[in-house]
Amino acid sequence: xADIAIGLHGGCGTLDRSLQSEAEWTEARQHIADALRAxxxxxxxxxxxxxxxxxxxxxxxxxxxxxxxxxxxxxAEGGHELDASIMDGRDLRAGAMAAMTRTxxxxxxxRALLESGRAVMLTGPAGDDFAAAAGLDMVAPDYFTTExxxxxxxxxxxxxxxxxxxxxxxxxxxxxxxxxxxDRNGHLAAATSTGGFNNKPIGRVGxxxxxxxxxxxxxxxxxxxxxxxxxxxxxxxxxxxxxSRIRYGGQKLGEAAHDLVHNxxxxxxxxxxLVAIGPEGDPVTPYNTLGMYRGWITTRGEMVVATHGELxxxxxxx
Amino acid sequence: xADIAIGLHGGCGTLDRSLQSEAEWTEARQHIADALRAxxxxxxxxxxxxxxxxxxxxxxxxxxxxxxxxxxxxxAEGGHELDASIMDGRDLRAGAMAAMTRTxxxxxxxRALLESGRAVMLTGPAGDDFAAAAGLDMVAPDYFTTExxxxxxxxxxxxxxxxxxxxxxxxxxxxxxxxxxxDRNGHLAAATSTGGFNNKPIGRVGxxxxxxxxxxxxxxxxxxxxxxxxxxxxxxxxxxxxxSRIRYGGQKLGEAAHDLVHNxxxxxxxxxxLVAIGPEGDPVTPYNTLGMYRGWITTRGEMVVATHGELxxxxxxx
Numbered sequence: 307x308a309d310i311a312i313g314l315h316g317g318c319g320t321l322d323r324s325l326q327s328e329a330e331w332t333e334a335r336q337h338i339a340d341a342l343r344a345x346x347x348x349x350x351x352x353x354x355x356x357x358x359x360x361x362x363x364x365x366x367x368x369x370x371x372x373x374x375x376x377x378x379x380x381x382a383e384g385g386h387e388l389d390a391s392i393m394d395g396r397d398l399r400a401g402a403m404a405a406m407t408r409t410x411x412x413x414x415x416x417r418a419l420l421e422s423g424r425a426v427m428l429t430g431p432a433g434d435d436f437a438a439a440a441g442l443d444m445v446a447p448d449y450f451t452t453e454x455x456x457x458x459x460x461x462x463x464x465x466x467x468x469x470x471x472x473x474x475x476x477x478x479x480x481x482x483x484x485x486x487x488x489d490r491n492g493h494l495a496a497a498t499s500t501g502g503f504n505n506k507p508i509g510r511v512g513x514x515x516x517x518x519x520x521x522x523x524x525x526x527x528x529x530x531x532x533x534x535x536x537x538x539x540x541x542x543x544x545x546x547x548x549x550s551r552i553r554y555g556g557q558k559l560g561e562a563a564h565d566l567v568h569n570x571x572x573x574x575x576x577x578x579x580l581v582a583i584g585p586e587g588d589p590v591t592p593y594n595t596l597g598m599y600r601g602w603i604t605t606r607g608e609m610v611v612a613t614h615g616e617l618x619x620x621x622x623x624x
Numbered sequence: 625x626a627d628i629a630i631g632l633h634g635g636c637g638t639l640d641r642s643l644q645s646e647a648e649w650t651e652a653r654q655h656i657a658d659a660l661r662a663x664x665x666x667x668x669x670x671x672x673x674x675x676x677x678x679x680x681x682x683x684x685x686x687x688x689x690x691x692x693x694x695x696x697x698x699x700a701e702g703g704h705e706l707d708a709s710i711m712d713g714r715d716l717r718a719g720a721m722a723a724m725t726r727t728x729x730x731x732x733x734x735r736a737l738l739e740s741g742r743a744v745m746l747t748g749p750a751g752d753d754f755a756a757a758a759g760l761d762m763v764a765p766d767y768f769t770t771e772x773x774x775x776x777x778x779x780x781x782x783x784x785x786x787x788x789x790x791x792x793x794x795x796x797x798x799x800x801x802x803x804x805x806x807d808r809n810g811h812l813a814a815a816t817s818t819g820g821f822n823n824k825p826i827g828r829v830g831x832x833x834x835x836x837x838x839x840x841x842x843x844x845x846x847x848x849x850x851x852x853x854x855x856x857x858x859x860x861x862x863x864x865x866x867x868s869r870i871r872y873g874g875q876k877l878g879e880a881a882h883d884l885v886h887n888x889x890x891x892x893x894x895x896x897x898l899v900a901i902g903p904e905g906d907p908v909t910p911y912n913t914l915g916m917y918r919g920w921i922t923t924r925g926e927m928v929v930a931t932h933g934e935l936x937x938x939x940x941x942x
Contacts, residue, residue: 398859404722404747404829425828426855429722429747432827509750510743511722518836518861537744541716543836543864550868 313589316599317481378501484531512536631907634917696819802849830854
């Protein structure tokens with residue numbers, strides 16, 4: 307039996323501490339803890355890593371604090387196009403959805419597609435139609451819209467009009483959620499969900515629904531979910547690059563993940579972060595920005611949650 | 625100065641010789657030769673591999689014989705959704721389009737997106753809107769429809785209704801076009817374009833527009849374009865897998881490409897093929913099906929075209 311473990315990220319960025327109140331930071335950490343517990347409960351009961359990462363990402367999608375599902379970023383015309391993907395390291399099965407607008411939890415749609423064998427990736431209205439036929443919760447497109455994202459979009463557009471786009475807080479622009487897990491049978495899985503970034507062009511697909519770029523899992527090697535400017539993650543095939551450095555390059559997970567974020571992805575001048583896990587040991591969460599929402603439960607059942615440099619040790623999970 | 629070379633595939637499958645007349649096989653080989661000459665002319669004039677693969681794929685898109693652009697496969701409702709991507713090995717820039725319906729040459733749209741820096745990937749109507757704004761040739765959606773694809777779809781649906789889907793010729797189901805090239809500066813590039821497969825679900829995205837899966841290029845390593853059941857190429861991250869076996873695994877291009885097709889992809893029970901090129905030498909074109917439309921021009925300027933086992937040496941290119 308393998309040691310179970312789970313980790314997640316809730317997006318990286320400048321995460322200025324002044325952007326929200328202390329109560330909001332506390333609530334965000336609470337939601338991270340809730341998400342970890344949801345996945346851990348499955349793993350502790352002997353469930354699969356695939357079920358665990360889905361359950362963890364659902365909690366993050368349902369939280370206002372993260373750019374996925376409810377509270378997702380708004381595209382340039384003020385609506386939402388949601389992307390998600392999930393991969394099972396046991397047999398490399400995968401499901402990916404791009405540009406969803408009506409499915410409450412895009413990660414559930416990706417999982418249902420994985421199970422269906424109908425395709426690995428669907429885009430546009432067909433993805434929502436598939437989700438509805440699969441019996442998933444459907445919502446009106448404005449379900450996802452929150453006041454903070456509307457304000458952020460207005461702020462971004464105003465600054466763009468003033469030519470000061472470069473000064474916009476990165477926290478307003480990016481963010482994605484993702485999870486990785488290892489179950490008792492040693493199987494690895496990864497899941498990622500996102501609203502993209504505020505003011506993104508309609509139709510733009512980032513790395514989150516791209517297997518190999520934003521999400522990847524292969525038993526015996528690693529499971530991966532990324533956050534940062536998706537275009538660079540796609541061009542670097544970031545998830546599969548991490549796996550390849552381990553599988554063929556002989557690197558350890560920690561060093562390979564650190565090098566990928568700080569040197570490979572960082573060399574493009576972007577903010578980048580990831581969560582990854584290997585066949586043994588605890589998740590790693592390197593990032594090169596001021597902060598990254600993240601958390602994990604170690605093989606000894608100890609939960610850790612963080613948004614910036616300092617770690618909040620929340621003790622043993624029941 | 626590097627030795628220039630170019631290679632292409634026009635899709636793999638059972639390619640029953642009885643499926644079309646000898647005149648049609650001859651015309652298909654002629655179009656392959658035309659496509660190779662279009663790319664070679666650019667390379668021979670000192671142009672870039674990126675320009676060359678785009679020009680080559682445009683010729684294949686415009687030919688009735690290949691499942692891309694004009695003559696593309698029909699989806700389950702009788703229309704077309706076209707996918708394409710292109711990648712520059714020099715700097716890993718890439719452009720990808722999914723589910724296009726109105727752009728005459730999807731590969732030109734992918735190239736324009738690459739140059740724009742606006743995004744790496746667009747899906748749905750936004751891709752066509754981008755192409756139109758970029759000044760590309762736009763067409764009515766039925767421009768792509770040919771009698772042979774309409775008949776093939778009807779035949780597939782009839783057989784599916786009779787429960788004999790498994791006997792349908794693979795040639796009716798799959799097919800994709802792609803090209804790789806190396807220019808005088810040693811830069812590598814790859815491009816892929818497809819209509820997917822006949823009777824595909826609406827919204828289904830295969831590997832062709834997925835950077836790392838159906839298309840990949842990195843200078844000093846390889847350029848790659850794949851053909852076959854896209855879902856497996858996505859799950860195996862086939863293009864980047866080939867590059868990783870060379871870069872980190874120390875394999876040679878030829879052995880890595882052969883192993884990828886016959887063992888890795890073949891282990892899933894699918895038909896698969898690819899064209900790839902490295903920093904030196906000629907393109908390789910392994911496939912595990914009865915045939916694959918393919919052709920290349922060697923570093924010595926000799927053109928070879930083939931559809932099945934026998935090679936047609938067409939002599940030196942002027």
